[in-house]
Amino acid sequence: MESEIAIFALAALAQNTRLETFRLLVRHEPEGLAAGDIANRLAIPANTMSAHLGVLSRAGLITAERRSRSIIYRADLSRLRDLTVFLLEDCCQGRADLCEPRLAELAPCRD
Template sequence: MTDEDALSCLAALGHPTRLQTFRRLVEIGPDGLSTGELVDAAGLSQSTFSTHLAVLVAAGLVTPEKRGRQMIQHVDIARLQALMLFLVKDCCGGRPDLCEPLMAELACS
């Protein structure tokens, strides 16, 4: 992941509606959710939500899939993993032991 890619992802997640939507899709997992379900959960108009969704798609964090008459939105787990790796790759000046509390917290979640 390049600096530009990371900045695009972080900017996309830098809005409450987009962060909430992304986290909901991460929770749901690979099955994804329809755009309508996401709109209802966000409590926004379709057009306002579509603008937010377009930012997540442009950043590569969400991938739409046409399924019949519905659009199903999926989180791109590989993109999320790449972002997380980018953020912690040089963690703590090459001292991975400083990241152990983070890893322990993730294991308990």
């Protein structure tokens, strides 16, 4: 992952509503949630939620899929994993044996 992509994703999460939205979608994997359900659960007006979902989508943190009349949003767990690995790549001064236990904790998120 390039630094610029990581910065864009971290900036998208650096706002309370977007962070809570992303965490909500992570909890609802793999089925996802409709935009209206997300807005209702977080008590956010629909137009405001739409703007936040757009930011998260442009950052590559969520995906959207049309199902009938609804748009279902899902957290992109592979992007989350890539971002986390990017942040940990240089941990433990490059000594893989020291870093491996930390990276292994991410195993449940691997595809």
